[in-house]
Amino acid sequence: MFNSARQAYEQGAKTATSSRQLEAAALFKCARMLEACQRSWDAPGRAEALDEALRHNLRLWTLFQAEMAQPEQHVPMDMRVNLLKLSRFVDKRTFELMADPQPEKLQALIDINRNIGSGLSATAP
16 A cells, blocks of 8 residues: 555655646747847847737747646645746737837746746656
């Protein structure tokens, strides 16, 4: 019985770690996509690349919003509220960029993704 409880705990820890690592990797990927657009702002095809990067990032943050809204979510309430507020900023900035693209406005999204991704990478289960 002790071994099966330990195995269940270890499996849960592995899942939590891999979920966090997957989320971090997705955030880093979005940050790289946005940064590539920022670096090559005047390159041909930038509008399409920017649209793809912004939509990809928006989908990721929409998934985070849906997760934070789940009642069975085990994230502390204050952290959930902060992440939802942050995701509201991400949504707002994304739509601003879609309407009026400016390379300097990408930096906030890049920084947010990198910082949250770093936090997820460093968090132990």
